[in-house]
Amino acid sequence: MDHVLIEALEVDTVIGVYDWERTLRQRLRLDLELATDIRPAAQRDDIQQTLDYAAISARIGEFAEAHQFALVETFAERLAETLRQEFTIARLSLTVRKPGAVANAASVGVRITRGQE
């Protein structure tokens, strides 16, 4: 299967389990692999026939603005659901990293894959 990629997309959102984390925005870094057949778009050279990574990136920014989750797990699961409802994505892999959350770790986070095999 082909993939449309979005790598190291940074969004700021309220996220965290501790009281102090409810009072500020923190940065998340996202990587997405969106499974789709790119051949129709390539044959017609037509953006309408593929997943528009610019539109999806903008939607992710809106999502981050609109929600205040405690866990990165919840952010990942709810974002995957939203993207699969709003765009024609057969299967997606989503990595959500929270840089700086743990001292001495470059980042921590989760990776999920959703959709049909």
Ligand SMILES: Nc1nc2c(c(=O)[nH]1)N=C([C@H](O)[C@@H](O)CO)CN2
């Ligand atoms: N599996 C997880 N562990 C932790 C999370 C999380 O979202 N998922 N969050 C925190 C805190 O919010 C932490 O990021 C603050 O530094 C701790 N563990």
